Amino acid sequence: MYNFYEPFLNEVRKPSRYAGGELNSIVKDWTKVNVRVALAFPDLYELGFSHLGLRLLYHRINEEEDFLAERVYAPAEDMEAKLREAGLPLFSLETRRSLADFDLLGFTLQYELSYTNILNMMDMAGIPLRRKDRGEDFPLVAGGGPGSFNPEPVADFFDFFLLGDGEEAILEILKVLAGGKAKGKRKAEIKKELMTIPGIYLPEFYCVEYFPTGEVAAVRPVSGAPAVVHKRVVSDLNRAYLPQKEIVPWMETVHDRMVLEIMRGCTRGCRFCQAGMIYRPVRERKREVIEESLAAMLKHTGYEEVSLTSLSSADHSQIQELAGRLTARYSPEVSISLPSLRLDAFSPELAAQFQGNRKATLTFAPEAGTDRLRRVINKGLTHREIITVLGTVFRSGWQKVKLYFMIGLPTETQEDLEGLVDMAREVLQIGRDFHRGKARVTISASTFIPKPHTPFQWRPQIGRDEILRKQKFLRDNLRGRGLELSWNQANMSLLEGVFSRGDRRLSNVLEEAFRRGCRFDAWPDRLRWDLWQAVFIVSGLRPDFYTVRSRPQEEVFPWSHLSTGVSTAYLWEENCRADSEIPTPNCRPPGRCLKCGVCRVLKVTPRVAAGGRKDG
Amino acid sequence: MDKYRICYCKFGPARYISHLDLGRALGRSLRRAGLPVAYSQGFHPLPKMAFGPPLPVGVESEAEYVDVAFTRELPEAEIAKHLNPSLPPGLQVTGVERLPAKAPALTAMIDRLSYLFVVEVAEDWNRRNTGDFLRCLWQKKELPVIRKRQGREKKVDVRPFWDGYKFSFIEQDLLRIEIEVIFGPQGTLRPDEFRSFFPSGWRVGKVTRLKAWSTKVFPCGSPVHRR
Numbered sequence: 001m002y003n004f005y006e007p008f009l010n011e012v013r014k015p016s017r018y019a020g021g022e023l024n025s026i027v028k029d030w031t032k033v034n035v036r037v038a039l040a041f042p043d044l045y046e047l048g049f050s051h052l053g054l055r056l057l058y059h060r061i062n063e064e065e066d067f068l069a070e071r072v073y074a075p076a077e078d079m080e081a082k083l084r085e086a087g088l089p090l091f092s093l094e095t096r097r098s099l100a101d102f103d104l105l106g107f108t109l110q111y112e113l114s115y116t117n118i119l120n121m122m123d124m125a126g127i128p129l130r131r132k133d134r135g136e137d138f139p140l141v142a143g144g145g146p147g148s149f150n151p152e153p154v155a156d157f158f159d160f161f162l163l164g165d166g167e168e169a170i171l172e173i174l175k176v177l178a179g180g181k182a183k184g185k186r187k188a189e190i191k192k193e194l195m196t197i198p199g200i201y202l203p204e205f206y207c208v209e210y211f212p213t214g215e216v217a218a219v220r221p222v223s224g225a226p227a228v229v230h231k232r233v234v235s236d237l238n239r240a241y242l243p244q245k246e247i248v249p250w251m252e253t254v255h256d257r258m259v260l261e262i263m264r265g266c267t268r269g270c271r272f273c274q275a276g277m278i279y280r281p282v283r284e285r286k287r288e289v290i291e292e293s294l295a296a297m298l299k300h301t302g303y304e305e306v307s308l309t310s311l312s313s314a315d316h317s318q319i320q321e322l323a324g325r326l327t328a329r330y331s332p333e334v335s336i337s338l339p340s341l342r343l344d345a346f347s348p349e350l351a352a353q354f355q356g357n358r359k360a361t362l363t364f365a366p367e368a369g370t371d372r373l374r375r376v377i378n379k380g381l382t383h384r385e386i387i388t389v390l391g392t393v394f395r396s397g398w399q400k401v402k403l404y405f406m407i408g409l410p411t412e413t414q415e416d417l418e419g420l421v422d423m424a425r426e427v428l429q430i431g432r433d434f435h436r437g438k439a440r441v442t443i444s445a446s447t448f449i450p451k452p453h454t455p456f457q458w459r460p461q462i463g464r465d466e467i468l469r470k471q472k473f474l475r476d477n478l479r480g481r482g483l484e485l486s487w488n489q490a491n492m493s494l495l496e497g498v499f500s501r502g503d504r505r506l507s508n509v510l511e512e513a514f515r516r517g518c519r520f521d522a523w524p525d526r527l528r529w530d531l532w533q534a535v536f537i538v539s540g541l542r543p544d545f546y547t548v549r550s551r552p553q554e555e556v557f558p559w560s561h562l563s564t565g566v567s568t569a570y571l572w573e574e575n576c577r578a579d580s581e582i583p584t585p586n587c588r589p590p591g592r593c594l595k596c597g598v599c600r601v602l603k604v605t606p607r608v609a610a611g612g613r614k615d616g
Numbered sequence: 617m618d619k620y621r622i623c624y625c626k627f628g629p630a631r632y633i634s635h636l637d638l639g640r641a642l643g644r645s646l647r648r649a650g651l652p653v654a655y656s657q658g659f660h661p662l663p664k665m666a667f668g669p670p671l672p673v674g675v676e677s678e679a680e681y682v683d684v685a686f687t688r689e690l691p692e693a694e695i696a697k698h699l700n701p702s703l704p705p706g707l708q709v710t711g712v713e714r715l716p717a718k719a720p721a722l723t724a725m726i727d728r729l730s731y732l733f734v735v736e737v738a739e740d741w742n743r744r745n746t747g748d749f750l751r752c753l754w755q756k757k758e759l760p761v762i763r764k765r766q767g768r769e770k771k772v773d774v775r776p777f778w779d780g781y782k783f784s785f786i787e788q789d790l791l792r793i794e795i796e797v798i799f800g801p802q803g804t805l806r807p808d809e810f811r812s813f814f815p816s817g818w819r820v821g822k823v824t825r826l827k828a829w830s831t832k833v834f835p836c837g838s839p840v841h842r843r
């Protein structure tokens with residue numbers, strides 16, 4: 001343990017962010033392992049700690065005798081200043097080594113607005129930012145998570161990305177690294193071997209050509225790289241690794257509870273939703289596996305709350321049974337919760353079991369203000385259904401509801417915004433019928449950002465003026481007692497839009513923004529739009545090109561060579577069905593395969609716990 | 617319901633846990649230990665615990681106290697035996713004592729604390745000039761510090777809370793200073809405030825709370841460290 005960091009810990013805010021030594025954290029002897037991995041989350045500890053994927057990889061790697069994994073999070077401003085002033089490198093929590101000392105430095109790409117933090121973390125460890133400037137002595141830098149499905153804006157900073165599920169692929173990667181180290185291979189040789197692992201994308205082996213107007217003309221693989229990289233899928237979650245002795249943090253984290261993933265993938269097919277597309281097909285964990293893991297996890301952590309997480313937990317085929325059994329076994333000392341509830345899967349019994357009798361806020365996501373717009377985005381919910389469910393909610397005793405909406409969805413008109421306002425007011429009125437002045441309706445209206453690999457990847461994002469105009473309309477019309485409105489900063493949405501569908505040319509913008517001091521761009525009080533604006537002007541790249549431009553069907557996307565398994569033809573058809581307001585059904589029931597391509601291309605089948613498999 | 621007073625120490629990485637986070641960490645440890653903790657009623661049941669004087673973040677301690685209620689009587693040794701393996705690194709139970717029904721709260725009882733500072737000093741500091749310096753500090757009528765509360769700065773005189781000191785040299789350049797402070801509803805002297813009076817060249821290596829005790833006499837209730 002390097003103790004020269006100790007004095008800093010006494011001088012910074014919330015030192016337990018950096019102290020390490022949490023219960024169940026694993027400190028290994030560096031001399032007794034072959035490959036050392038630093039797992040990095042490019043945001044503050046209290047945010048990053050809750051991230052399931054990194055926790056899973058951390059324990060999976062440390063299970064192996066020959067490997068070790070340590071953690072690192074983005075340092076807050078005060079810690080960064082102290083370390084830079086003292087000339088000390090950014091360090092891992094477990095053994096306080098510089099990130100530069102590891103063999104592999106892996107970042108999770110959870111949101112685009114964390115990209116400047118990635119550069120900062122590398123820089124603080126003295127690691128050259130660009131791949132081409134890193135010699136043999138520096139770690140390989142890897143990325144994973146949803147961002148790796150279009151990592152092009154950060155492609156020049158990384159050695160490779162893993163597309164899709166990581167719990168199996170990580171060991172294959174580390175075995176290649178171990179073998180390479182043992183034989184004293186150079187990075188170039190090791191990369192050639194990594195190329196043979198399915199799901200690994202090495203951007204240096206792809207040459208991107210642009211039209212003079214800026215669009216991608218072609219992405220050409222070189223040196224025998226595959227033309228298309230397909231994501232990795234863990235076919236059976238019941239047999240997949242699930243850590244049971246999870247780390248318990250010292251400090252209160254954002255989601256300060258135990259998290260158990262009960263299902264991966266979602267069958268609903270909402271057209272705006274990237275997660276719904278990139279995590280296909282649906283794979284449920286069986287009730288028995290969930291119960292057994294839960295018991296072990298609680299024993300080792302002592303948590304007082306467990307969240308049964310997934311993209312749509314109420315859709316799990318055994319959720320009712322699970323709810324009953326878990327509540328009977330653990331209530332009231334341990335409360336069981338679901339991350340959010342679907343309106344059409346809501347029942348007061350289910351909600352009561354999961355929220356206890358704590359009549360806290362219930363959250364729903366109607367997403368859009370009118371039936372028409374909900375048909376466009378394939379959120380198959382009618383106004384009447386929403387109102388009926390919320391009536392039940394208020395009647396059952398809840399006084400506060402939160403409703404998630406998006407503004408700027410494709411084809412949105414003034415009528416849809418008015419629909420949103422009317423719905424909010426109607427819901428409040430129902431709440432008042434039951435609870436008088438105690439009823440509260442919180443409206444969250446975030447700006448829609450088209451994401452890669454979704455049916456809306458061809459669509460324009462709305463521009464700043466339109467965002468501001470729509471936000472003003474909502475502010476003006478959603479005033480008054482019992483109503484609360486929240487929205488995103490327009491600049492933040494634009495920046496996210498740029499990097500979400502961005503290309504490799506943006507690496508210069510990112511690097512320059514970082515050099516000028518941009519950090520924590522996802523934090524409203526930290527985003528320096530003035531700096532970003534200046535950088536864009538100097539770069540000659542226009543944010544509008546990435547955000548408000550409508551793409552033609554034949555557009556070659558910066559991510560066209562990366563595949564989730566869902567076919568482009570399917571996405572385009574879904575995009576067209578949106579215009580015609582044609583619903584696409586849930587593909588969960590047996591025999592209802594919609595031929596999106598994922599099962600055929602990746603040779604997997606959906607797995608539903610109750611009622612056996614579906615036909616693929 | 618049976619109340620127990622648990623004495624524990626806090627060191628290593630655990631010294632960075634805030635007082636607020638400590639309650640959660642201990643609650644979870646008691647669950648892991650499978651001990652029959654009593655919970656508060658209501659929608660959000662919490663383990664029934666009451667802590668002694670809060671320990672500043674970054675300070676180690678050899679004398680922390682917490683009163684915990686269990687649903688039934690347990691042998692004192694059993695509690696320590698089960699709790700110790702369940703505690704996170706840096707927390708360790710050093711004693712358990714069953715409390716009579718009407719034992720006063722720890723914060724009402726404890727009115728003295730002692731802290732140890734281990735300080736690296738330059739070679740020109742010796743017994744004599746260190747003694748002079750500390751005596752000079754002790755003889756001051758007032759020791760003002762600035763406290764921030766809710767964004768507002770307030771000047772506070774901490775001299776009344778300083779109750780005594782002693783010092784010795786561990787090595788030629790390593791100084792050991794022990795102070796006693798008063799703790800109570802009127803206030804206290806915090807270790808970071810005390811060290812702010814040190815000469816600028818002194819480098820404080822470690823701060824430890826050594827003892828917590830009561831100068832009052834109670835008809836019943838467990839005395840914490842008697843002097």
